[in-house]
Amino acid sequence: MNVKKLVSLQISNLHYSSTHKAFIMKKKTLVLSLFLMLSGLLSAQTPGGGISPEMLRQIEGAQSQNPAYKALANAIASNKIDDLAKNYKNLGQVDTYFSVETPKQSIHDQQSSGRCWMFSGLNVLRANFAKAHQDSMRVEFSQSYLFFYDQLEKANLMLQGVIDCAKKPMDDARVKFFFRNPIGDGGTFCGVADLAEKYGLVPMSVMPETFSSDNTSQMQKMISSKLREYGLELRKMVTDGKKAAAIRQRKTEMLGTIYHMLTLTVGEPVKEFSYTFRNKSGKAVGEARKYTPLEFYKATVGGPINGTFIMVMNDPRRPFHKTYEVEYDRHTYDGHNWKYLNLPMEEIAQLAIASLKDGRKLYSSYDVGKQLDRKRGYLDTDNYDYSSLFGTVFGMSKAQRIETYDSGSTHAMTLTAVDLDAEGNPLKWKVENSWGSSYGQDGYLIMTNNWFSEYMFRLVVNKQYASDEILKQADQKPLMVMPEDPLFLPDSM
Numbered sequence: 001m002n003v004k005k006l007v008s009l010q011i012s013n014l015h016y017s018s019t020h021k022a023f024i025m026k027k028k029t030l031v032l033s034l035f036l037m038l039s040g041l042l043s044a045q046t047p048g049g050g051i052s053p054e055m056l057r058q059i060e061g062a063q064s065q066n067p068a069y070k071a072l073a074n075a076i077a078s079n080k081i082d083d084l085a086k087n088y089k090n091l092g093q094v095d096t097y098f099s100v101e102t103p104k105q106s107i108h109d110q111q112s113s114g115r116c117w118m119f120s121g122l123n124v125l126r127a128n129f130a131k132a133h134q135d136s137m138r139v140e141f142s143q144s145y146l147f148f149y150d151q152l153e154k155a156n157l158m159l160q161g162v163i164d165c166a167k168k169p170m171d172d173a174r175v176k177f178f179f180r181n182p183i184g185d186g187g188t189f190c191g192v193a194d195l196a197e198k199y200g201l202v203p204m205s206v207m208p209e210t211f212s213s214d215n216t217s218q219m220q221k222m223i224s225s226k227l228r229e230y231g232l233e234l235r236k237m238v239t240d241g242k243k244a245a246a247i248r249q250r251k252t253e254m255l256g257t258i259y260h261m262l263t264l265t266v267g268e269p270v271k272e273f274s275y276t277f278r279n280k281s282g283k284a285v286g287e288a289r290k291y292t293p294l295e296f297y298k299a300t301v302g303g304p305i306n307g308t309f310i311m312v313m314n315d316p317r318r319p320f321h322k323t324y325e326v327e328y329d330r331h332t333y334d335g336h337n338w339k340y341l342n343l344p345m346e347e348i349a350q351l352a353i354a355s356l357k358d359g360r361k362l363y364s365s366y367d368v369g370k371q372l373d374r375k376r377g378y379l380d381t382d383n384y385d386y387s388s389l390f391g392t393v394f395g396m397s398k399a400q401r402i403e404t405y406d407s408g409s410t411h412a413m414t415l416t417a418v419d420l421d422a423e424g425n426p427l428k429w430k431v432e433n434s435w436g437s438s439y440g441q442d443g444y445l446i447m448t449n450n451w452f453s454e455y456m457f458r459l460v461v462n463k464q465y466a467s468d469e470i471l472k473q474a475d476q477k478p479l480m481v482m483p484e485d486p487l488f489l490p491d492s493m
Helices: 003-012 020-042 053-061 067-078 081-085 116-132 143-164 173-180 189-199 217-239 244-265 293-300 345-357 386-390 398-403 449-455 468-474
Strands: 273-275 289-291 309-313 323-326 338-342 362-366 411-420 426-432 444-448 456-462 479-481
Touching (some): 067 081, 116 189, 116 411, 143 189, 345 411, 426 449, 444 449
Parallel strands (some): 323 479
Antiparallel strands (some): 323 338, 362 411, 362 456, 426 444
């Protein structure tokens, strides 16, 4: 209905006044009022969807005029939001009792790097070694050793990926994927399995951390820049019709430069070393002997890691009990893509409980920044009341948070304990973190089961704790998903 017709209808409903002049005045006033009202509504936003002056006035008019609002604005402007949103009813002493807990081990610190996935994976491997020897011997694995080869392999993955996609245009999604993220320090447990099996492991004492392994950003900027330059060169070689052998030789030369950059920043990888195993008190157990990294891997891990575990995930956007594989989500070109079985949280919790009851820690990952009380090392959905502070409800579900990039797996930690009620239901969980022993609960974080259900995403569990039905589901032909999916970013906090 147009403005003119609406005005006419409104005029027809007028009660005539006693004089014709009064009627004319009422008619003019009504027309003017209706015109201004409708013009305001029609011009509330600009034709292209921008904010018009009228829309801005409406937005400004919707703000609270309550005098308390000014005091609240002053408080928020002058303080940390979390300090003001902190739920003081939830600030009691954290309950540190756990009915099921695995043996403690030393806490490590990833410093300013995104290697949480490696720290958590190696935590599991060293815990398995201690359990196999009934805690009579312990081992500390070098993160910098495995990180060296992680970076070299990721460089090769990028360069070979560029070669594979060289005939696609630069704006192709997969080409952009390689050039946008040529190398990174994030990852998953699949990377630990592939790298350790291929290159072995060494003790922390024979290849300690360097400044660049602890602080990866500048090193990776330099290597990323070089890889992008090399990627353009390889694309041109392919499009110019160069032979595969020539391209392979040139890629090898490029990787030689990357290897050199890594030796200057992370250190030359150890080839052979002498080592004596020790117990948890530091006392030597047996005689010193020489090892290569692969020999040390065999002595501490034993056989292959791949094939012994399944990775499960909680992704409520997709059907449960289906298996998915993430394309190019791997650390080595000849390694394993990340493959996972999608399960409800209740089933994931039961897998974790079965493993913990048998004394086995688990690789797990979370959106750790949500509702984290850093001072207490405590994760609970009621830690902060942002809704009351801002006067609006934050009401997205877990699935909605994932699909809008509001939440996802950001940080890997080692699941070590669970507290169960009388019926065997989980009340809270405990994880070994990699932010140093002074953080949180002496290096650990404690989370309520409510928080666990909302912000836990990935779990790696030994196959022996899964039912035949779950193992059958995990062996389904996987559906391929793209690495750009919001939930499949590598663990990197």
